[in-house]
Every structure is written in C-alpha cells, then in structure tokens.
Amino acid sequence: MKLKLLIIFIIAATMITGCPSSQNPKTADGGDTPTPTGAEQLGRYMFDTPTAFGEVGTIDLPRIAQYPGGAIHLVYLSTSGSNQQVKYTRWENDQFRPSTLLSTRTGRKPGAGFISALSKDGMVAYWINEDATGGQLLYRASSDGGRTTSLEKRLNERSQARWPIFLNVKGEDWAFFFVRTSDGWDLVVNRNYTFENEPVVDSTDSNPYNLQGAVDRDNVIIMWFERRENANGGRIVIVRSTDGGNTWERNYFLDGDVIPNQFNFFTLVHPYGEENLIHLIYSEDSMDEQSIYYCRSEDWGANFTIPVAMITSEESLTRSPGLIANSEVVLIATADADDEGPGIRYVVSEDGGESFEQPAVATRRISNPETISGVIDQNEKVMLVWDDLSMSDEAGKQLYYMTGQLRGR
DSSP states (O other), X not given: OOOOOOOOOOOOSSBTTSOOOOOOOBOTTSSBOOOOOSTTOOOXXXXXXXXXXXXXXXXXXXXXXXXXXXXXXXXXXXXXXXXXXXXXXXXXTTEEOOOEEEEEEESSOSSOEEEEEXXXXXXXXXXXXXXXXXXXXXXXXXXXXXXXXXXXXXXXXXXXXEEEEEEEETTEEEEEEEEEETTEEEEEEEESSOSOEEEEEEEESSEEEEEEEEEETTEEEEEEEEXXXXXXXXXXXXXXXXXXXXSOEEEEGGGGOOBOOSSOOEEEEOOTTOTTOEEEEEEEEOSSOEEEEEEEESSTTSOOBOOEEEEEEXXXXXXXXXEEEOSSOEEEEEEEEETTEEEEEEEEESSTTSSOOOOEEEESOOSOOSBEEEEEOTTSOEEEEEEEEOSSSSOSEEEEEEEEEETTO
C-alpha cells in the first residue's frame, strides 16, 4: 500500500487544558515546510550506510545508553533454542568492541537486557532471569566506563520481579521495578544495590509494562503502561517526586485516556541539562493504520502538550520506535514500508520539539526491525541501532547500526 499522508503539526504551546494549534508545519527557521515529492524526501540528517554486527542468529532487543561525555553502551539478547545470552559492548575508537557475555539463562525472554549510563564512568547492565511473568533481577555494574564489570549479582530477595530501571538520584544508584504480591504488583525502589526494597506507590492489580524514568536534580519521574485486562490498550501512569524521592504523587497521562496500543511501548527522554523538560512518544493502533504520537512537558510531567501524530501509516510501524534528544534536537525514528519498499523514516526538530521537519528516509537497508534505539551527542551527531533479519546469506537476525550528522555541520 502507499504510505498515507504523513502529517506534522506544530506542537501547541498550551498544555493539555488548552486548544491545539491549526497552523501549517514549519521548519526550524520558521519557513513553511516543503511538501514531500516522493518517498525519498531529503531530510536534515545525512546518514551513512548501515553496518552489521558480526554476530548472526536470533539477535534482538538492543538497548543503548550514553551519559554526556561518556562511552556509548549497548546490550542485546542472543537466543539459541531455549538458551539466552545477555551480551554487552561499548563504542570505542569509532567501532563497537567485541561483545562480552553478561549472563546465560533459560526461559522466555522477559524484556531482554537493559542498560543505564548513570554518570560519565558509571554504568549498570541488568536483566530478569526467569520467564515473562517475572523473576530474579540480576545486574553487573561498572565504574570505568564499561571496560570492566562486577560479577553477576542479584538485587531482589523475592521472585517475580518485572520491568526494572536504574536511575541516579542525588548521587545514589536507585533501581525501580515491580514485584508480585497477593494483591497484584508493587512498584518498589532499591537504593544502592541492597536487598532492602521500599514501596513507592500502592499496588496495582493491572498488568504493568515498560517502566520508564528520568531524574533532574530533586525531581524524579516514573511512568509505565497499565494494560487493561483482556483488552488491546491501556493507560500510562505517572508517578512523580519533587523532593528527591521522599514523597510521591500518582496521576494518569492525559487524565487517563485509554491508548489503543497492542505492544504497550512508549518512550520518554529527559535531555541532559534541560530543567523540567520531558519528551514523550507513544504508538496507537487502529483497524487500518498505526500512528506515532509526540508531546512534551515543561513542568516535569505535571502537564503535557497536546499529542500530535508524527507518522501515520497503513503499514506496520516499529513495535518500539526510537526517540533521542539533546538540548536542541529531537529525533523520532521508525520502520515503515511503501511502494518503494521498507525504510527507516525519521522526523527531526531543531528547536527542542516546538516544530518538526517533514518525514524523511534514513535508509532502505532494512527488513522489519522490532526495536530502534539511539543516542545523540552535544554536536547533534546521532547513532541508531536496530534488530533486523540478516541482509547476508546467513539465516537469522542481526544487529545493525548507523550514524548521521546534520547537513552543513
């Protein structure tokens, strides 16, 4: 099918209590955005040719992280039969180092490995070591930029852990995750790698998915997708603290509007050094199309701008699309298909998300990525990583990465 018209709107300056803007899309310099003349619309970024990792097999769910000025860290899942391996690599001297094995396990994949860059030299990789209903939370930490890591250690005494995330709060490493109780799921926090897990909010009997979070001085925000029972959709929950995690308040994104989303994935990003600013994307499914929506908050999640569809397509979009941002640039990337074949499409803003360029094609060298992850440095250079079917003669899935730079930079 032909790709439906991709519509970019100016994000309304008002918050969710206001009315959306009906202006035409604008470029970063305020001019009218040109109407695309074809699938290969020239974008602001110039990307190089994708590079494949040497490993081929069932390779998927890459997650990438970078602290400003620090190394780029990457974890991914490698599966062979019922055996799964969580692997780690870092970017060094313009290439990824040979991967190292973090853990071997059996069972279904419960979100694969996760990575958090907590400081310039501090990193922690972590994963759940049981089936998708939850299990033991394990981790390996590093204080030298990933060159060496600690031994594999367990963080929770009880079983049934789910959807972990590590954040650095007031100079301490805090792990947030769900644990199974008789009443449902409790969100807990573990401070500095101990077995003492403290409840954050009351338990929920809904199924929690895709825990996300960010920190800005004494502000902490935690969000997750609360899936409705026996339904294709749910709500995004917001738990906020403005006093360094001493007290918490719980609300719902957009007053609890139900989001029809089969895969329950959304992404939030807090650009380093941008006080109170949060960017958010999420996907919506309907009978005949999928859309990726974007909005932002300038008051640490208390209010969000009206969500606007960045990319809408009759084809399937990436299950977990990419969102990266620094103080100026916001980039959203997803896989999409049209008459000329599949491609990674992206939209970019150079004014912190107030206006976006028209969608453009980053590469056609893809098949059907499930996950796109990325980072951006202070010079606006980006790196995208994704899982995809191998483009070589070898059967299986493979990891690919490519870098891009703003044209004229």
